Structures are given as C-alpha cells and as structure tokens.
Amino acid sequence: MPALKPATRAQLMGVSTATLCTALFKRGLRHQFIQDVRPLRADLPNMVGEAYTLRYMPAREDLNSIEVFKNREHPQRKAVEECPSGAVFVIDSRKDARAASAGNILVTRLMKRGVAGIVTDGGFRDSPEMARLPFPVYHQRPAAPTNLTVHQAIDINVPIGCGDAPVFPGDVVVGDAEGVVVIPAHLADEVAAEAVEMTAFEDFVQERVLAGQSILGLYPPTDEANRVAFDAWRKAHGR
Amino acid sequence: MPALKPATRAQLMGVSTATLCTALFKRGLRHQFIQDVRPLRADLPNMVGEAYTLRYMPAREDLNSIEVFKNREHPQRKAVEECPSGAVFVIDSRKDARAASAGNILVTRLMKRGVAGIVTDGGFRDSPEMARLPFPVYHQRPAAPTNLTVHQAIDINVPIGCGDAPVFPGDVVVGDAEGVVVIPAHLADEVAAEAVEMTAFEDFVQERVLAGQSILGLYPPTDEANRVAFDAWRKAHGR
Amino acid sequence: MPALKPATRAQLMGVSTATLCTALFKRGLRHQFIQDVRPLRADLPNMVGEAYTLRYMPAREDLNSIEVFKNREHPQRKAVEECPSGAVFVIDSRKDARAASAGNILVTRLMKRGVAGIVTDGGFRDSPEMARLPFPVYHQRPAAPTNLTVHQAIDINVPIGCGDAPVFPGDVVVGDAEGVVVIPAHLADEVAAEAVEMTAFEDFVQERVLAGQSILGLYPPTDEANRVAFDAWRKAHGR
C-alpha cells in the first residue's frame, strides 16, 4: 500500500467530497461515502489522512465493566496511543449511536498526537467540548453513555465498514463540511489529480451560472464555445 | 388550477408552516407537511411558490453513466431550465439520501432563473456552498455522491410524494425555518387568509403569555374577556 | 420520593450528561440517556429538575378535533398549568415526530411558570421561535403539524418511556448541550456528588492531555504519580 504523498494530500485539501465521489463513481465505486455522519464544526479545513481503524463489536456485560480501562492493552486506549500522526482514526460502531464511540479526552489526545481527524458511524460523548477543538470530528449524533454500554473495542487496523462504506487501513480518507469519503489507497493520486481538474471546471461553471448562463451545453460542456471559454478562464486564473 | 395570486403569496410570506398545518388540519388534511426535511439556512424569508415537480426512480446502472448529462433532454437538466420563475422545485427522491438529488451548480441556476426555492426528501451535495446562497433549500441530510448513484430522473411535473406528503403540480408550497408544507392549489387563498387571522391571534396570545397570563380560557379564547381583549389588541395594532 | 435538594441541583448544574451516564453505568443503569433528542439551542446552562410527565397515545380522529382544546381539563393544557416550578416537563410521544408534541405558546407558558425545561421524544412546532426563548427545549426534530394529528394527551404524571429511557415522576432530569439523562430519584444525591468528583478529575486529565501527556496510566490513573499529581492539582485549584 503506497503512503499518501504530500502532494496528493495537498491536492485533497482543496477539493470537495462531492467532487471526489464523482471521480470514484466514474471508476465504478459507488459506496465510498460514509453515510449519515456529519462534522461537529463546519469551519475547519479539509480532513485528509490515511485510515487507521478500530473495530467495535456489541458489548457483553461481563467483559465491559468500568475497570477494563485499567488495562493498558485495552484496544481503544492502545489505538489512541498508536494511531500514526497524519492518519484519520476511523471507528466501526455498527451505526449504533446509543452509546459513545469515544469522548473528549481521547479525542484531544489524538489531536495532540498529530492525528488528522476522527470518524465514527456511531456517536461521540462530550460533543459540546469536542466541538470547540480545532480538530475534525465526524459522527452520527451525540451519545453521552460510555462506550462500554453497547460497544467493545476488539480489533485494531483491520478492514471495517463505516457508515456502509468499506474502509481498508491505508485508504485515504477525506472530510469536509458535507461529510467523509474513502479513497482506495491505490487510486489516491489519480483521483486527487482528477478532482483538482474537476474543481477548476466547476468553479468556472459556477461563475458562468452566477453570471446568468444556462447549464445546457455548459455543464457538461457539450458546446465547443464553452470548452474554449474554459481554456481561456484557466489561463486567466492560472489553474 | 388557479395561479397563485400575488396577494396570497404576500400573505404566505408572513405566516408559519405550523399555522398553515393547523388550517389544513381543520379541513381534514393531515399529511401536507413534508416529513424529515430541514432548511440549509434558517435566516431567510419564507419560501413561497407553486410546486414544479421532478420524479426520481431507482437508478439502473446501465442507464446512468456519467455520460447521460450530455443529453440536453435529460429530465433533471431540462427541468432546471424549464421550472417557472416563482415556482418551488420539489423532488421525489423516495426519501433516499444515500446520493444527492442535485448539487450547487443546478441550484444556483434555479436561483438565477428566479425560482423560489427547492425541496427534496433526499439530500443535496455541495451543501456547504449551497448554504451560502441567499436561496431556500430543504433536504434530509447532505449527500456527496452524484445523483446517478441511486437516482434516475424520469418524470417532470407529475404528481409525486415528497417526505410522505402528496404534491400536485401547482400546489402552493411554503417553507420556513421549521420545514415545508404543501397547500392544495384550490385552498391556497382561503388557507392563507385564515392563517393571517390565526397569526394575529397567536401573536396576541404570545404577548399575553409573556406577560404572565394563564393559557386557560385564553388559548383557545373560551373566556369572553379574552375575545374582547383581542379585539382591542387588533385595533391597537392595526391587524 | 425525596425532593431534589438545592445543593444537589447546584451540583448538577455543573456536570455533564456524559459524566452522569458513567456514574449511572457504574450502578448498573444503562438506559437512562434519552435517545435521539437534541437541544434547540446549545448556549444555555444545564437544565435540572424533577420529572413531571405527560403521556401521549395515538390519536383517534373522532376524539381529536381542534375543538378539544376548549376543554379546560384537556390533559395537555392542564399539565402545562399544573407542572411545578423547577420541574422538567417530559413527554412520551412514542418517538413519533410526524406531528408536534407542543408549540411555542405552551412552552412560553411553562417558562413563565418557572418550569426548568421541556423534553419530548417527538418534535415541537414553532421551533424557530422557541429557539429564541432563554429556555431549555429538547426534541427529535421540528414538527409543524398540530399534536392532534397523531397524538392524544391521555395521562399526567405517570411513569413513561421517553426516547427508550424509563422516566418516573420525580426522577431528576438533567440536560446539557449533548442531550438529556434521567437519574432515579433515590440516587440523585450520590450520583451528583460522584459526578462532581469525576468532573474535577476529568478537568485535570484534560489539562494534562492538552499539555501533551499520554492517557496510559493517567486515564484511568493507574500510575501512582498521576494520583499524586491530581491531589496537588485539586489543592491548587481548590476543588
């Protein structure tokens, strides 16, 4: 699995999850958007990083007393200390937000360790405090109960599902104010490059539409005149 | 189907969807509120206009490659260019928000064409950009994947369901910060007029309640004294 | 059932629902968080009070015309006038948000009467206006239709379910920006006291984590050094 190149990361900081989904759709990938998660705050730069995963299973009561966290090898705590800087921490919570996937202290620790962001298809607790961190956090909805109530952390950095999307360790995860998309590792470079191109074109189109032009022949640019205009626009804008 | 009168439109700009729902309830109509949609921004004036509809069906993969939009007759694109100024564009997305109903460029085009607003019971993509437009947009939740992923536009301006509400072309659609209600075309004038009356009364009641009065005998005004007070209030406030 | 002591109320004003859920979890109570409700505004102090309940059943059309509110004994209106000052008004709406549990006038009346807040596992109407009141309101999502559309108020101050949590009249209800938790009446004092202790410790931990310390040995404090440091921190901060 190739490491995420700095240039690719930089490109992904400047494109939207919507554009990335279209680039993936063109490659036959229709399920890479994590369904039904949202950011705690909408004013942060994109979240970009390689997926580092944590898998939860349903909690069995006798194995999940509050004492379990005294074990330094508990997978949830271990994962928080081992997740690489620059990675995105992705949790498979089986779409169950009745109890938390994690709370503010662990998320703050991830932030301090240089992790790029965190995603669960369940919910986080301490979400009001978490929303004040300059750190990208995505979940389904707030969930005050401790994770032990319904979740047991069981596996670190294995392939998982998150919000019905397949996530393999090392996949490139991108989040914006709309949501989170998962790019298969081997496609990251080409998808990022294509998304940059698409973004330039969509910026041009949006400018034209705001100026009053019809979308017919423009989006997509079936009219030659629009393709010519776009070429001129790119030159003029250095894109 | 009668056209929406300017006076009725003006009245509907000043009443809430909650009040309109009550007026419809009194007429035996219980399902006119579009369920589970919300505005992208809560600081706009009411959205009011006649319904212009677009129906989606589940996408069949071989009919929904990215190339389909090159066809100028594609119903989604055609509808965006043909929706009348002043109308509300309502999409039946079968309550499925796994993929977008539309994105920012099409919505911007509708805004530029003078359309009054847009509603889907699915989701929109580019929702962060869309939320910056001075244009009423209602959906279930953000959805970055292109509509082709799960939707195929199939019919323009036919009767549809949207969020479990029946919507006929020409029905009068009203949205506020709470949600969207659909008024059958033939009832628009009388319902608007009644809602204006109800709003005056509710403003009076709210003022009284803020002043410390009990709701018993006041809301509804079974006490004669309250009816008298309301008459005086209306005169004093010119309503 | 013991009354809520002022000192306990004061303690509960300063702790989070997340911390309270953990204290309840330690006592074997896993279902006290009201699922899938959220505050209309996130900038208010905690909501704390004893539960006063209203139970809704599905509406039968012939019993729920708009005229029913002329009856001063209608349970919804009666409850609004009888709910004690300082209590939290909790509605069992069977998790059904297709129609409102109540609207702005009734909620304003509760606020004026000194009630501490209101919760439904359904939805409220007039939610935009309600969100401007300095009053804690929690629901699932906005619902413009009048409650008569799907709900009939049937019982006052009986044990209910709200968002899958059991609520007995007199239980102590606490809400923050994350959600709402229900503390059994007989546990309120001890849970509040424990939560204050836990909050001090978590504030200490958060400070350390922000300073770069690992969570291992700190959270929970299995390292003696961290327990010593916490003791010092408490003295220094007077907590």
Added chain:
Amino acid sequence: MPALKPATRAQLMGVSTATLCTALFKRGLRHQFIQDVRPLRADLPNMVGEAYTLRYMPAREDLNSIEVFKNREHPQRKAVEECPSGAVFVIDSRKDARAASAGNILVTRLMKRGVAGIVTDGGFRDSPEMARLPFPVYHQRPAAPTNLTVHQAIDINVPIGCGDAPVFPGDVVVGDAEGVVVIPAHLADEVAAEAVEMTAFEDFVQERVLAGQSILGLYPPTDEANRVAFDAWRKAHGR
C-alpha cells in the same frame, strides 16, 4: 361504555378485518388496524372481544430483577389473573420485540380463564409451543428474552397505543388471519352490522369475478343490472 352484545360478537366472528377497516374508514377512522402484527397460527376462527390492556414502559435494571415476579401484585401477573373472560388482552410494548411481552405459561393461563385472545406489538417467547395452543395470539416476531430485559409492566387497563393504533379499554378488538383491528366501543354494533352487509356483497362480487365478469360497474355496483343481480343473489342465498 356499552358491553359487547352477543349478537354483535357473533357478527364479528364472520367478517374480515379488511372489511371492518373499510367500515371504519367510511367513518373517518384511518388508524385502527394494529400495524405489523401477525397471528401465530392462521387456522383459527376470528378473535373477538373487548380490549383489556396492559402498558409496558422501558425497564430500569434495578426495578426488574427476576425476583419481581414473587410479588403477587406485579402488574403483569395481576392482569393475567384479572382479565375478564371473553376479553382480548392487548399489550403496549412500544413496538419493541427485543424481549418478550409474555410467554407460554401466562398465555395458557389466559386461555384457560376464557380470555378471547392476546395481542402485543412486541414479541412473545415460547412461540413454538404457543403456536400449538388453540388460542389466538398476535405479535410482531418471536422474542426469547424475558420481558424484564426491556419491559416493565406499569399500568393495567388504561388507554394505550398498540402498533400505532389507539386502544381504549372496552374497544372491540377483532383478529383474523390477516391481523387485528380495533373498533371504538360505541361503533361496534353499527360497524358489525355494516360489515355483514359488505361481506355479503363482496361474496357476490367474488363469485361474479370468478365467473369472468369485469369489475367495472360491478365493484362498486354503479350498473343497475349488478344491483339487481345482487338482490337476487341475496334472496337465493338467504343473506
């Protein structure tokens, strides 16, 4: 509340829930069919009786140990011994089938006491054994866990919701192989009589349709010839 007359009961033994729903629909009642319940066996005569209700709320763990059943006043056990002969036992389980509403022993006891049948919008345990009893039982799906796992019996013979239908004690409950319908007590006689009439007509229509006749003009009988034929058919069949 009038008692169910033997003649009415007899009529209701011979009509279907579908026909009863139509008679109720004509009277403006659209929500009297209990949604998403099914009979354990499809080969029994209709279940007919007045509703006797039991209300469950979510279980709080400390109040629901296995020991609670030692209390002879436990509402579930009390209700089973007090439900009148000829009544239908209806349980509000909040549509939650994760744990049982009751098991085979209690249901057998109800059968022995002459109760007419039992309905829950949750699930029953011991359902394979129960399915061998000559006794009408309706639920959502089997549920082996004891009711204490998620349910606490809290109220006997109060108005409840069951499968989204309103059920008042004394309402007349009818079940067939399709499901269960709730007839408001004061309408039982007239609805039963009308249903008998409708059944005769539908039997006539079905005979005609099986003989090859078109439904146009026949169902409903807008053609005079069909009304004449029906009159003759009734005389011939003594109905």
Added chain:
Amino acid sequence: MPALKPATRAQLMGVSTATLCTALFKRGLRHQFIQDVRPLRADLPNMVGEAYTLRYMPAREDLNSIEVFKNREHPQRKAVEECPSGAVFVIDSRKDARAASAGNILVTRLMKRGVAGIVTDGGFRDSPEMARLPFPVYHQRPAAPTNLTVHQAIDINVPIGCGDAPVFPGDVVVGDAEGVVVIPAHLADEVAAEAVEMTAFEDFVQERVLAGQSILGLYPPTDEANRVAFDAWRKAHGR
C-alpha cells in the same frame, strides 16, 4: 422494446431468481431484486411476464373518499382491466404497507384475465383468501386497511421503483419462492439462456456436494477434472 418470446418465458419458468441475480450481477446490474417482498404461497410455479406498472402516491384525504371507485377511469380499476394477459402487474407503493395496495377481488380479476402475477412493495388485504388462489402474489406484509387510507393510484405503466428496484414497463419480471427479480427487457433472452446453463452446472455441483465432494476446485470449476466431469454429466442427463 422486444416482446417476451415464448422460448424465453419457458426458460425463465425453470430457473431461480438467485441464478438470475448472478447473471445480472455479471452485467453490472446490482439492484434488480425487489427487496423485502415475499410470496403468499411457496408452492406455485415461477411467475414470469412483462412488467405492467401502477404508481401510487401518498393519498390526500379530499381526493380519496370511498366514492372514487365509482369512477370507471380510476387508475387502479382501469389498470386491472387493461393489464395484458401474460404480464406481471407491479405496484410502486413506496414500500408503505400501512394500507393495502389491493384486495382479493381485484387480484382475482387479474387472475381471471390471464395476468401472470402481481407484486407490490406494500401489502395486500384479504391476504388469507388471496393465499388460496392459484396465482402468484408478492408483498411485504398483510395490510387490511383500504388503499385509499394512504395510497392514491396516479399513473399507469410508467417507470417505477418497487422495493428499491427500477422497473420499466416491458421489463421481464420473474418470481419464485424466494422473491422477485426484474430483468431489463433487452437482456431477457441472453440472461435466460445463461441462467439455464448456470442451473445445469449448479445442479451438477449440488449432486457432487451431496456426494461429499469439496467445493474447492468445483465451485467455481477451477479444476480441469471437474469441468470434464460436468461435460460428462450433461451428456448423461441430456442438458
């Protein structure tokens, strides 16, 4: 759109929906199985025919009194009299089984008219009687309330969704005891032919597995020996 050839129909009578789904999957079609419907009886031959569709929208109360069926042009009744012999009648009920899609009389009429079967993604009423007809009927679950309660028939023979599958008029619909699959019209011949081949191979494999052979190298037949054995088996069985 090509008509369904008798030879293709005959082939489709002898293959399973599971095998057809695999043949469609190989062609990139992943959503042709109608989700969450089941047959009323499991002992009938396959249902095979071209789709003839009926579209329902949410019912508006003032347009859906019981009187509407007196109109011979009512789309539901018209469709029942016009659906071609040999076709499958497919109803888009928006997956809503709270009220019926149709009842026994209409279904009997379809049977008498030579229609091949009926499918809804909602529910049928009179389902116990319907289950005694020698006629393929597929639905989600029984629903006694008349369709007018939540449905209004609005369009005949347009493209629809049914159980999340896209259905175009003329598509070839096949049902067995497992469920219903929709084959795009232009693929019917080749998919039927391929399914016949696959069925022969799977019958061979099943025989071998019952005889104790491992699936490795056999299913799929990556071992040459198994391919040779299959050729011999085909000759021996004349398939």
Added chain:
Amino acid sequence: MPALKPATRAQLMGVSTATLCTALFKRGLRHQFIQDVRPLRADLPNMVGEAYTLRYMPAREDLNSIEVFKNREHPQRKAVEECPSGAVFVIDSRKDARAASAGNILVTRLMKRGVAGIVTDGGFRDSPEMARLPFPVYHQRPAAPTNLTVHQAIDINVPIGCGDAPVFPGDVVVGDAEGVVVIPAHLADEVAAEAVEMTAFEDFVQERVLAGQSILGLYPPTDEANRVAFDAWRKAHGR
C-alpha cells in the same frame, strides 16, 4: 476456552432458547439473543454447537467481481471447508439482507461436513431449496443477490456481532424454532444444567395451568404447597 462437553450438548438439545435467555439474564447478560433471525424450517431438533465465525464488511466493487471465487483462499470458501464438524457457522452480515450471506451449495457442503447449523443476520439465497435440507438455517429474510453485491468476506473466526449479540469463537450457540441464543463458553455447563432444571419446573407449571390452576403462588412458586407438589411431580416423572 473449554470444549463443549457431550453431556452439555445433550442437555442443550432439550431446552428452549427462551429458558436459556432467562438463565443468562440472571447472570446479568441481556443481549445474547440474536435479534430478528428465524429458522427456515421449524420442525428440526435444536441446533447446538460452538461458534465458528465469518465476518463480512461492505463490498468494494473492484475487489468483488464474480472471479474472486476462483481463489481457493477466498475467506468465504475457506471457512466453509475449515469449519469444524459439530460447530455452528455464524456470519456477521451487519444486519444487511439486501444480498445473500451464502447459498444452497455452500450450506449443503457445511451439512455434509457435519457442521451443526448456520446463522446469519442477513439473508440466504436459494432459501426454498435450503428449506428442504435436514439442516438448521437461520436468517433474517431471503436474499437472492449474490453476496458479492454488498458483502466481502474478510475475517475468519474472530469475535463478531450477529443480530446485535456478541459472538466469540467457541461460544455455545443454541437454536430452536424461536431463534438463536449465544452462551459464553465458560458458562455453557452451568447454564445448560440450570436450564434443564428450569425446564422441568416449567413443564410442571404448564401441566398445572392446563389443569386450571392460577399462576399466583405457582409461577414463581412462592406457595410452599406448590414446591411440595413439584417435588412429588419430579419423583413421579423421574426428572
């Protein structure tokens, strides 16, 4: 992890999942019943065996063409050939029945290999054929599409969730006509023994109830007379 003793297996063949759930409830385990699965046939002896698990994640299209099964190391095929005789094959399908978890050929192979039964919280394809095998099969509902449509087999014999129950390899899985329960391995012997005792008592109670006795004082046996009678009954019946 202790192996399942033959004597324990024999005991578990004679008790119900309902009784086992109660024995687990007494030990604080409330989530061991696999929710929303049902047997394909209700006339088989109990299914009893140690859990052998397979985990599915969401399918990524480029990794799940029909060709993948040519790989003898594909986890689904490998698991089928490696599952021990006497074990129960349990699949985590994330409660998604839109596509199959497996089909008839693989299930037949498991049967031939001496496996005790199979459970998925998704669906099986070829379910009509599978229902004719003398082999216990439990699923949510039939699903004709190949598993590759939405599932990718990713892990063998790891801890999983199945129908919201935690399942560890080696746990003892018991199925009857009602559903499936998961007994933690270390509790199997004591739970089996207790369930045998409870079954004897419940058989005695059922006999008494059928003879007309009240449940009060009998179930539970708070009356000394009933305890004496039970002792006599046990002696008389040799249990």
